[in-house]
Amino acid sequence: MLGTQKEQELYRRMVQRHAPRPKYLRNAVLAFLGGGAVSLVGQAVMTGIVSLGMTPKDAAIPTAAVMVFIGALLTGWGIYDEFGRYAGMGAALPITGFANSIVSPSLEFKREGYVLGMSAKMFSVAGPVIVYGLVTAFFASLVRVLLVGP
Amino acid sequence: MRGKRKGRQTWTFSCVEVLAGAAIAGPKEGRGPLGDRFDIVKDDELMGMRSWEQAEMCLMEEAVRLAVLKAGLRPEQVDFMLAGDLLNQIICCNFTARNLSLPFLGLFAACATFAEALALGSLIIEGGFGGAVLTASCSHNKTAERQYRYPVEQNVQRAPTAHWTVTASGAVLLGLTGGRVRVTHATIGEVVDLGVKNPNDMGSAMAPAAAKTISAHFADTGRSPRDYDLVVTGDLGEFGTALVRELLFEEGIDIMDRLADCGLMIFDEKQDAHAGGSGAGCSASVFAGHLLRELEAGRLNRILLVGTGALFSPTSYQQGESIPCVAHACAVERLEGGKS
Numbered sequence: 158m159l160g161t162q163k164e165q166e167l168y169r170r171m172v173q174r175h176a177p178r179p180k181y182l183r184n185a186v187l188a189f190l191g192g193g194a195v196s197l198v199g200q201a202v203m204t205g206i207v208s209l210g211m212t213p214k215d216a217a218i219p220t221a222a223v224m225v226f227i228g229a230l231l232t233g234w235g236i237y238d239e240f241g242r243y244a245g246m247g248a249a250l251p252i253t254g255f256a257n258s259i260v261s262p263s264l265e266f267k268r269e270g271y272v273l274g275m276s277a278k279m280f281s282v283a284g285p286v287i288v289y290g291l292v293t294a295f296f297a298s299l300v301r302v303l304l305v306g307p
Numbered sequence: 308m309r310g311k312r313k314g315r316q317t318w319t320f321s322c323v324e325v326l327a328g329a330a331i332a333g334p335k336e337g338r339g340p341l342g343d344r345f346d347i348v349k350d351d352e353l354m355g356m357r358s359w360e361q362a363e364m365c366l367m368e369e370a371v372r373l374a375v376l377k378a379g380l381r382p383e384q385v386d387f388m389l390a391g392d393l394l395n396q397i398i399c400c401n402f403t404a405r406n407l408s409l410p411f412l413g414l415f416a417a418c419a420t421f422a423e424a425l426a427l428g429s430l431i432i433e434g435g436f437g438g439a440v441l442t443a444s445c446s447h448n449k450t451a452e453r454q455y456r457y458p459v460e461q462n463v464q465r466a467p468t469a470h471w472t473v474t475a476s477g478a479v480l481l482g483l484t485g486g487r488v489r490v491t492h493a494t495i496g497e498v499v500d501l502g503v504k505n506p507n508d509m510g511s512a513m514a515p516a517a518a519k520t521i522s523a524h525f526a527d528t529g530r531s532p533r534d535y536d537l538v539v540t541g542d543l544g545e546f547g548t549a550l551v552r553e554l555l556f557e558e559g560i561d562i563m564d565r566l567a568d569c570g571l572m573i574f575d576e577k578q579d580a581h582a583g584g585s586g587a588g589c590s591a592s593v594f595a596g597h598l599l600r601e602l603e604a605g606r607l608n609r610i611l612l613v614g615t616g617a618l619f620s621p622t623s624y625q626q627g628e629s630i631p632c633v634a635h636a637c638a639v640e641r642l643e644g645g646k647s
Contacts, residue, residue, distance in 0.1 A: 158499050158519075159631075165502035172503070172511045175549045177467045184464070232460050241462020248462045257462050265458035268358045282461065 184245055191244020195251040199224050221252055228253030232260040258282040311433065314527025317494045323429040324486030325479055325639070326380075326439070329373035330596030331366050333448065333474025336584075339574045344597040345475070346373055352449060352474060360398065363447035366476040366588070367392065367403045371443050374478040374595070378439075378485070382407050385480070386437035389428050391420035392445050393472070393587050394454060399445055409441070418541050419496070420444040421477060421591035422614025422635040426493035428481045429637070438483050445476030446586030455506070455621060468508040468546055470585035473573055477591025479599070488602045492528060492638035496520035498618065500631040506617075506624045509632075510547025510582055513615040516632035517543060518554035521613060524636045525560060532565045536607045539598065540634075541590035541615040542570035544582030569593035590614050602641050609640035 160168065202223045206216040228251075231237040237257045241248035248254050262281045266274035280287070311319050330345045337348030347369065354362040367390070375382050388407065390400040391414035404411035416423040424442035431437045449459055451472035457463050481490070499519050503512035517540050525531055532538060543551060548568050555562050569590045570583035594612055601607040614637075619630040 158497055160499075160501040160515075168501040168503075168515065171550065171553060175546055175553070176508075176511075177546055179467055235460060238460050238462045242464060244462075245464040254462060257460070261458040261461035264460055265453060282458070 187243050188245045188247035190247065191240065192247030192250060194244075195224075195247070195253055198227070199251070224252050225256040228256030229260045232257045233264065237261075255283060255286065258286065313492070314523070316497070316523055317492055317527035318426070318430060318433075319492055319528075320429050320433045320490055322483055323432045323490040324482055324484060324642070325488040325490065325599060326482040326486045327374050327377035328477065328479040328595035328599040329370045329377060330477045330592040331370045331373070331475065332592055332596070333366075335448070335471075335578065336473055336475050336573055336592070339578060341573055341593065341597050344600060345592060346370075346596065349474075352447075359447055359449040359453065360394065363392065363394070363399045363445055363450050363474075363476075364402050366447065366474070367399050367443060367445040367478075368406060370445065370476040370478040370595070371403060371407065371441055374441065374443070374480045378480045378482070380439060380480070382409065385409055385439045385441050387412065387428075387431060388441040388443070389414055389424040389431075390441070390443040390445075390478075391415045391424065391587060393417065393451055400443070414444075416614070416633055416635065417616030417618055418446075418585055418587050418589060419614035419616030419633050419635050420587045421594065422493075422541070422612055422637055425479065425481075425490060425612070425637045426495060426635055428479075429490045429493055432481050432483060440481045441478060442481060443476065443478035444587040444591045446472050446474070446588035448472045448474045448586075451586060465581055466507040468505075468510060468544070468582050470509055470542060470544060470570065470582045471574065471578075471580035472586040473570075473584040473589045473592065475573075475586075475588035475592035477588060477593070477595035479595050487642050488599060488639060489642055490637055490639050492524070492636075494520055494524040494527060494636040496523075496634040496636070498631045498633045500629050502629045504624065504627070504629045506619065506630065508546075508582075509542075509585065509617045509630070510544040511550055512617050512630040513543055513632040513634065514547045514550035514554060517547070517613055517615045517634040518551045518558070520634040520636050521551070521562075521611070522555060522558045522560055524611065524638070528638075532560065532562045535565055535609050535611050535638075537567050537598075537610045538562060538565050538613060539590075539593075539610055540566070540568045540613045542583065542585035543568050543615055544570055544585075546582055547615075572597065587616075598639075602639065605641060607641070609638065612637045612639060
């Protein structure tokens with residue numbers, strides 16, 4: 158039985174009446190603290206690299222590499238998803254979350270082989286991030302070129 | 308032609324007995340409230356295997372073999388095996404049936420598979436087409452996550468309405484004589500779809516199908532909630548259970564305190580399972596491990612097991628389709644001293 162429009166609408170209202178609410182405030186606070194903690198580690202790494210004699214501008218790239226390494230390592234140890242359960246977007250948004258999104262599917266599909274499993278699935282979650290990141294970067298640059306000139 | 312059919316969609320059985328049941332559970336389920344009711348609790352989700360899928364097959368095969376052993380039979384004395392799981396092409400059951408060399412029918416009704424197997428197994432016994440029929444189903448949290456949701460190590464915050472697929476299997480051997488519990492009715496459910504599209508909220512998708520099958524069962528048999536000690540749904544969770552209660556009330560059925568849910572029985576609130584347990588192994592293991600024992604011990608006299616299944620695939624929901632659901636009900640009661 159496929160419900161009619163009216164039946165579906167009535168049911169949607171009933172569902173809304175009973176639906177448990179996500180804990181928005183708790184989630185937001187945890188995301189703020191979690192994301193802040195990752196950023197704090199990132200800042201410490203960067204300060205450390207700068208103290209070795211790099212300029213802050215040059216230090217950005219090795220800092221990102223170190224953070225990606227940490228994210229990947231914690232994913233492999235099975236810690237990052239536990240952190241993400243509480244920190245939510247605070248764990249997903251930093252570059253450590255991006256590392257997690259690449260490592261977790263490739264770990265998951267290792268049993269299907271190194272070619273069709275591990276490497277093919279590596280970008281199943283991160284692929285769209287890269288695609289839309291590039292598309293957004295292209296249009297942002299276009300707007301800049303049109304407004305400010307090359 | 309009416310014969311053994313009652314009403315529109317209910318079969319009645321007079322000689323189907325449950326010879327034995329066996330339930331195997333994973334570590335998280337073992338730590339839950341029903342931990343001591345399962346025959347075997349695994350302390351490792353991988354169970355010494357090389358993949359999650361092999362681990363799930365191991366769950367299925369052990370439950371099936373144990374059920375046969377508990378009935379005092381050898382696998383080759385079983386006439387037919389009816390089983391299903393959640394994975395593509397129901398591989399766990401197909402591979403188990405290969406290892407057991409049994410005449411086999413593979414079933415899929417998502418989490419309602421166990422109830423479907425019980426209903427069809429009873430049909431075979433009642434019809435005289437077999438004297439010992441195995442019915443079983445299983446699920447594994449990690450294989451289900453992999454197929455339906457996200458990689459295990461991916462950081463994902465689960466919705467409060469999301470279920471936790473249980474790592475468990477349940478098998479029941481049906482036969483003609485020698486049991487203490489019998490299957491008396493099976494109500495075959497209609498596929499119901501009220502437009503719910505969210506795969507993280509299967510409770511509200513499945514509730515209308517469950518309510519429809521429960522009310523059809525009462526209409527067909529002339530029974531009411533009073534005739535049952537428990538009406539146990541498969542995996543609706545708290546939210547879905549509240550919806551079933553209200554949907555039934557709208558149809559003039561007051562289910563009172565008789566309504567329970569296998570998904571809510573298997574985990575407690577502290578286990579972070581959100582809406583509760585789900586999966587083809589949920590109702591199977593709770594029935595074979597817990598409910599069957601309660602019936603045999605006389606703490607329950609008669610129950611209605613209502614398996615609830617969401618019949619969607621990752622393809623269908625990614626393409627924006629709503630989630631059709633089905634529920635099948637089996638009435639099971641104690642043989643001596645029962646209410647009948």
